[in-house]
Amino acid sequence: MTAQAASILPVIPPLDPSRIIDVDIYGQDIKADPSPWFLQWADKPPFYVMINGRPNAVICRHEQVKWAFADYETISAVPQPGWGAEYLDYFNGLPIVVEVDPPEHTRLRRLMQPAFTPRSVAQLQSGIDALADDFIETAANLREFDMMTEFAQPLVYQLLLGKAFGFPQQDWTIFANLSHALELVATVPPGAPKPRPYMDAFNAGMKYCELVIEKRRRAPQDDLISHIIAEHDEGGTITTEELFTTLIQLFTAGLGTVAGTLGLSILRLCRHPDQLKLLQDEPSLLNSAIEECLRIDSIGNFRHRYVVKDCVVGGVPLYRGMIVHISMGASNYDPEVYPDPNRFDIRRNPRDISTFGHATHFCIGNAFARSVLRTVIGKMVRRFPKIRLADPSAKIVYGGMPTERMPLHIRLRVD
Amino acid sequence: MIRVIYRLQDGTSCAIDAKAGQSIMQVAVERGLEGIIGRCGGFGQCGTCHVYVGEPWLNRLRPPSPEESAMLEGVAAERRPNSRLACQIELSDTLDGLIVTVPERQEF
Numbered sequence: 339m340t341a342q343a344a345s346i347l348p349v350i351p352p353l354d355p356s357r358i359i360d361v362d363i364y365g366q367d368i369k370a371d372p373s374p375w376f377l378q379w380a381d382k383p384p385f386y387v388m389i390n391g392r393p394n395a396v397i398c399r400h401e402q403v404k405w406a407f408a409d410y411e412t413i414s415a416v417p418q419p420g421w422g423a424e425y426l427d428y429f430n431g432l433p434i435v436v437e438v439d440p441p442e443h444t445r446l447r448r449l450m451q452p453a454f455t456p457r458s459v460a461q462l463q464s465g466i467d468a469l470a471d472d473f474i475e476t477a478a479n480l481r482e483f484d485m486m487t488e489f490a491q492p493l494v495y496q497l498l499l500g501k502a503f504g505f506p507q508q509d510w511t512i513f514a515n516l517s518h519a520l521e522l523v524a525t526v527p528p529g530a531p532k533p534r535p536y537m538d539a540f541n542a543g544m545k546y547c548e549l550v551i552e553k554r555r556r557a558p559q560d561d562l563i564s565h566i567i568a569e570h571d572e573g574g575t576i577t578t579e580e581l582f583t584t585l586i587q588l589f590t591a592g593l594g595t596v597a598g599t600l601g602l603s604i605l606r607l608c609r610h611p612d613q614l615k616l617l618q619d620e621p622s623l624l625n626s627a628i629e630e631c632l633r634i635d636s637i638g639n640f641r642h643r644y645v646v647k648d649c650v651v652g653g654v655p656l657y658r659g660m661i662v663h664i665s666m667g668a669s670n671y672d673p674e675v676y677p678d679p680n681r682f683d684i685r686r687n688p689r690d691i692s693t694f695g696h697a698t699h700f701c702i703g704n705a706f707a708r709s710v711l712r713t714v715i716g717k718m719v720r721r722f723p724k725i726r727l728a729d730p731s732a733k734i735v736y737g738g739m740p741t742e743r744m745p746l747h748i749r750l751r752v753d
Numbered sequence: 754m755i756r757v758i759y760r761l762q763d764g765t766s767c768a769i770d771a772k773a774g775q776s777i778m779q780v781a782v783e784r785g786l787e788g789i790i791g792r793c794g795g796f797g798q799c800g801t802c803h804v805y806v807g808e809p810w811l812n813r814l815r816p817p818s819p820e821e822s823a824m825l826e827g828v829a830a831e832r833r834p835n836s837r838l839a840c841q842i843e844l845s846d847t848l849d850g851l852i853v854t855v856p857e858r859q860e861f
Contacts, residue, residue: 697796
């Protein structure tokens with residue numbers, strides 16, 4: 339850290355040692371099955387963890403999680419250099435919607451919002467149906483397959499790039515490279531430059547967006563990108579950087595999360611054959627089942643923010659200068675909101691789940707994600723009455739971003 | 754207390770007495786009323802708390818912001834001149850007796 343950065347880093351007072359927990363919030367165990375920790379934490383006030391020598395806070399109660407996402411004047415989304423969250427700073431300093439507070443956020447969000455209203459998402463349904471049917475036929479022929487690499491990931495990838503963005507297939511690798519490159523950022527030490535593959539991928543992406551803007555301006559289509567460009571252009575010309583940022587945000591936000599959640603949901607159903615059978619017998623439970631899958635297996639365990647004003651949450655002081663990790667995953671296990679939270683019950687129909695966040699930055703793609711999950715899971719369990727894990731004792735390894743639970747491989751049998 | 758009447762999809766009505774300052778989305782969700790989802794928790798970010806506001810209360814409401822208006826363009830049910838997002842309607846005494854109709858769908 340430079341002397342200048344050190345001098346502006348807020349000093350955090352000594353903390354109550356009984357509130358410091360020794361846990362690696364990014365460890366494989368907590369990625370694989372966070373429930374033992376969430377069950378402990380979800381009815382307790384915030385605690386502290388040490389990360390890279392700095393005290394961080396973790397907020398877990400449902401009500402406190404909702405507040406933390408909403409009170410941006412106390413808990414800000416704007417990255418604070420030197421505070422210690424560089425390993426989570428994926429976007430190379432671009433003006434990204436998830437990293438601004440209102441009022442700047444309001445403008446950026448509005449530029450994307452028209453593409454994600456219930457009506458807009460409905461326009462993608464036929465594309466979702468067609469891809470789901472294709473992949474299901476392939477799965478039927480394979481009989482045994484990897485749900486992640488042979489089904490969920492290619493399906494969502496094609497859906498986003500081909501149907502949602504409308505890009506020709508030969509251009510898709512640009513976004514694939516960028517998506518992979520983002521994972522490298524987690525390994526970068528504070529203050530060190532971003533890795534070469536990451537910079538190359540970014541530059542290629544920027545160049546591509548420049549061409550896309552030119553093309554869509556000359557010949558606008560009735561699609562997401564043309565809408566985004568038009569929204570920008572109402573208030574002033576969109577820059578390459580703005581379109582690139584918007585597309586990268588949408589692509590990276592949607593690709594791993596939706597694919598990962600498809601995997602987590604199928605895995606959960608296969609591990610609870612009674613619930614799987616119930617869903618197969620009563621298809622009207624589909625929406626409730628998907629909400630319960632989303633609750634019990636939130637793909638994001640935590641989301642980080644910056645404490646910019648001292649405050650007290652559940653009797654625990656949080657100080658300016660702290661990174662705070664808001665746990666969507668733990669919030670979904672709050673027994674006051676979801677009694678017997680570790681019970682997977684497809685009839686529960688949980689409301690107000692934290693999986694997609696809350697308030698200002700509530701996931702813009704949540705309706706899209708729900709449509710994909712309902713369509714794909716619904717079709718799979720109907721088409722494959724005997725769907726099951728190929729090897730129920732196989733250990734599932736989890737990767738993705740530090741805060742994510744991305745199952746890397748899930749082998750299924752459907753015959 | 755301020756009375757709000759929700760006309761539901763099944764033809765029934767539900768009258769709730771609520772406090773000033775709450776949004777009519779919060780009131781509905783707390784009561785567990787069918788037909789108002791409000792996924793984003795009341796921040797105008799999801800379009801799933803769409804309601805049709807009865808005359809004469811419509812003109813007593815603050816006009817929709819550009820953000821609300823843009824969201825109303827994309828609600829699942831038909832947008833009508835009296836369409837509003839329930840999360841943007843904050844209760845006050847002037848709205849006592851407010852009648853809103855819940856549309857047939859909030860999502861597809």
